[in-house]
Amino acid sequence: xxxxxxxxxxxxxxxxxxxxxxxxxxxxxxxxxxxxxxxxxxxxxxxxxxxxxxxxxxxxxxxxxxxxxxxxxxxxxxxxxxxxxxxxxxxxxxxxxxxxxxxxxxxxxxxxxxxxxxxxxxxxxxxxxxxxxxxxxxxxxxxxxxxxxxxxxxxxxxxxxxxxxxxxxxxxxxxxxxxxxxxxxxxxxxxxxxxxxxxxxxxxxxxxxxxxxxxxxxxxxxxxxxxxxxxxxxxxxxxxxxxxxxxxxxxxxxxxxxxxxxxxxxxxxxxxxxxxxxxxxxxxxxxxxxxxxxxxxxxxxxxxxxxxxxxxxxxxxxxxxxxxxxxxxxxxxxxxxxxxxxxxxxxxxxxxxxxxxxxxxxxxxxxxxxxxxxxxxxxxxxxxxxxxxxxxx
Amino acid sequence: xxxxxxxxxxxxxxxxxxxxxxxxxxxxxxxxxxxxxxxxxxxxxxxxxxxxxxxxxxxxxxxxxxxxxxxxxxxxxxxxxxxxxxxxxxxxxxxxxxxxxxxxxxxxxxxxxxxxxxxxxxxxxxxxxxxxxxxxxx
Numbered sequence: 001x002x003x004x005x006x007x008x009x010x011x012x013x014x015x016x017x018x019x020x021x022x023x024x025x026x027x028x029x030x031x032x033x034x035x036x037x038x039x040x041x042x043x044x045x046x047x048x049x050x051x052x053x054x055x056x057x058x059x060x061x062x063x064x065x066x067x068x069x070x071x072x073x074x075x076x077x078x079x080x081x082x083x084x085x086x087x088x089x090x091x092x093x094x095x096x097x098x099x100x101x102x103x104x105x106x107x108x109x110x111x112x113x114x115x116x117x118x119x120x121x122x123x124x125x126x127x128x129x130x131x132x133x134x135x136x137x138x139x140x141x142x143x144x145x146x147x148x149x150x151x152x153x154x155x156x157x158x159x160x161x162x163x164x165x166x167x168x169x170x171x172x173x174x175x176x177x178x179x180x181x182x183x184x185x186x187x188x189x190x191x192x193x194x195x196x197x198x199x200x201x202x203x204x205x206x207x208x209x210x211x212x213x214x215x216x217x218x219x220x221x222x223x224x225x226x227x228x229x230x231x232x233x234x235x236x237x238x239x240x241x242x243x244x245x246x247x248x249x250x251x252x253x254x255x256x257x258x259x260x261x262x263x264x265x266x267x268x269x270x271x272x273x274x275x276x277x278x279x280x281x282x283x284x285x286x287x288x289x290x291x292x293x294x295x296x297x298x299x300x301x302x303x304x305x306x307x308x309x310x311x312x313x314x315x316x317x318x319x320x321x322x323x324x325x326x327x328x329x330x331x332x333x334x335x336x337x338x339x340x341x342x343x344x345x346x347x348x349x350x351x352x353x354x355x356x357x358x359x360x361x362x363x364x365x366x367x368x369x370x371x372x373x374x375x376x377x378x379x380x381x382x383x384x385x386x387x388x389x390x391x392x393x
Numbered sequence: 394x395x396x397x398x399x400x401x402x403x404x405x406x407x408x409x410x411x412x413x414x415x416x417x418x419x420x421x422x423x424x425x426x427x428x429x430x431x432x433x434x435x436x437x438x439x440x441x442x443x444x445x446x447x448x449x450x451x452x453x454x455x456x457x458x459x460x461x462x463x464x465x466x467x468x469x470x471x472x473x474x475x476x477x478x479x480x481x482x483x484x485x486x487x488x489x490x491x492x493x494x495x496x497x498x499x500x501x502x503x504x505x506x507x508x509x510x511x512x513x514x515x516x517x518x519x520x521x522x523x524x525x526x527x528x529x530x531x
Contacts, residue, residue: 048479050521183483184519191486209475268479270521280521333498335485345486349521352501353480 004375007041007288016041016157020289020359021200028299030185035294042366042373043298045205046219046284046358049350050181050270050357051138053161053232054279055091056117056259059153060128062086063145072130073097077116081130083202086122089158090116092279106179106274108301113270114279117157120149121221124345132387157220157267158175161231163283165203165250169194169327171339174313179274182349185312192337192346196354198302202285203251205298207244209236211287213376218255219284219362221266224371235386241303241362243297247326251380255283266358277368282354284362288373302329311338319388396444398508399454400465403437405514413441416419419454421445427512428470428529440470440527448511470528471512473505477524484525493525 008075010016017040019027024043028036051075068085072078076097079088084106094113101107119126125146134141149155170193172178172185178184206212216227231252266282289295308323315322318337322340332346365371402500408431416422419426423523425442457464478486486491492509493516495501516525 009500049481183488183521193483193486268522270522272521273518278521333501335495347485347487348482348501349481351438351481353503356500 001264001291001384002041002289004288004373005291008372010041011366011369011372012025012084014367016366018042018044018286018363018366019270020356020363021045021205022356022359024295024374025143025199025301028295034297037289037292037295039293041288041344042288043205043287043295043360044284044362045200045287046282046300046355046362047163047201047350048266048282048358049195049197049280050272050278051159051162051281052093052181052278054157054281055089055113056120057087057089058120058155060086060088060147060151061142061153063143065140066138067130067140069130070132071142074128074129075111075119075126076114076129076228077111077205079112081086092117095277101276102274108273109255109271109275109277111271112269112277114277117259118264118267118360119261119270120155121262121267123148123150125278140282141380146365149260157223157225157255157257157259157262158198159255159281159284161233161252162281163231163253163285164204164209164257165197165201166246166250166305166317167195169307169309169332170312170316171324171344172313173311178313179272180312181272181275181278182312183347184273187204188345189342191338192332192339192344193349194307194329194332195297195349196305196307196329196345197350197352198305198333199300200352200355200359202243202283202287203253204300204305206287206294207240207246207297209251209380210297211290211382212253212285213378214378215373215374215376216278217374218257218287219286219358219365219371220251220255220262221282223259223261223265225255226374227253228256229254230380233386234381235383235384237385241306243300245305246299247306248308267353276314280351284358286362286366286371286373302333305329306392307332316381317380394444395447395450396442397450398440398442399457400470401437401439401441401457402463402465403431403439404461405435408435408437410460410462412439412457412460412462414526415456416443416453418451420456422449422453430529438470447458471507471510472526474526476504477522478503478520479522479524481521483521484519487515487519489513489515
């Protein structure tokens with residue numbers, strides 16, 4: 001048994017023993033749970049993939065004369081200004097003004113909020129265009145200027161839903177191609193698309209939220225951020241398999257971090273043909289090995305994690321709740337899976353390679369005494385169901 | 394027998410020349426033509442495999458150049474930018490020849506093998522990050 005304080009002391013003296021969630025599997029196989037739980041202090045988990053419910057608040061400071069912004073565009077992408085005078089919120093899926101969207105189906109969706117945020121973090125110059133109706137103390141009615149992240153007072157990423165515990169696996173059972181947030185799906189189940197880091201994914205390594213809760217410190221694209229709330233659509237009352245690992249979407253996290261500390265390699269604008277724009281987010285979360293039980297949860301391997309195969313041409317849009325089959329991430333990562341007797345080529349929207357890189361960076365930061373653990377001050381909700389929206393007549 | 398992949402670039406003066414006909418008839422080369430395009434500015438690009446004896450290929454290339462058509466390395470028609478690629482792998486099921494593939498299942502890193510690429514452009518629309526580009530894309 002260890003405490004957060006004991007582990008943090010070891011980190012401070014650069015003596016913490018840290019393994020990634022991929023390395024821990026073989027390590028425990030070799031050493032056994034009891035011995036490994038004594039030796040290992042932290043297991044690092046990570047994920048990298050499009051996470052639509054992401055965005056950031058920025059503050060410009062005041063111009064002379066002052067403006068109270070009521071409408072704003074950054075690089076022609078609408079930013080939400082219904083807050084204080086020079087505060088804005090940029091959402092990841094906001095499409096650039098005048099983009100034809102799906103008028104010429106399937107649309108290309110080349111640029112949007114996610115791309116703006118990537119440019120900001122990369123230190124590139126962006127254009128602000130904003131309007132106002134003018135008031136006595138904020139007389140300016142229009143502003144057009146350029147800026148970089150260094151000109152901003154604050155640029156704080158605030159992502160209402162990241163790190164889905166598990167995720168759907170998408171196929172298209174219809175006879176024409178469809179374009180989704182899981183990529184282009186070929187007709188007659190011509191391909192299959194998944195989106196999870198599997199055995200590296202944070203909440204799959206802590207299925208009952210024993211260490212990841214509100215207040216947990218996280219590595220958010222290079223910044224040292226934290227979990228600020230349960231993620232939207234957080235659902236813990238779900239079907240669970242080996243180790244209690246959910247076999248469907250389940251838990252989510254709301255994350256925040258300072259964009260001035262971030263690396264643009266891990267925040268990327270995403271263009272999904274026929275669907276829209278989004279943003280890929282790289283997250284690393286350390287799991288303190290407080291006891292054997294927590295260690296055991298981190299030994300989950302791709303072969304033990306199952307995900308539901310959903311038909312995105314009918315069952316997903318019509319919310320039928322039907323699952324065609326269940327597959328493991330080991331099968332999905334092999335490149336082909338067998339669904340209903342048919343061999344189907346598989347591919348991913350989430351990058352395991354980037355997740356592995358992040359788990360390695362976080363491991364190195366903890367070993368070097370640069371990243372500390374934070375004990376959550378509140379647990380994520382357990383036994384929570386997902387509500388649906390009923391359309392009233 | 395050897396096979397070489399060539400990217401031919403035609404200018405305004407050479408764009409109407411029946412190069413492929415002569416490669417077959419005069420140099421006994423087997424042609425596998427992947428993609429050809431003429432722009433509104435009357436410039437043309439063509440990507441093809443030529444198969445034949447080493448001498449015939451060399452003579453064929455000399456003929457092409459004499460006709461005022463320039464030859465480029467084939468991979469210059471299609472470009473995969475490793476720096477932009479995140480190795481998500483969304484392209485994999487859209488690459489019919491596995492030119493884009495994963496070599497090591499432990500790292501899941503996406504790699505590109507230019508010699509296998511047939512310029513179908515299937516990956517370009519399906520890359521969320523814009524890592525794949527071709528001179529043949531619209």
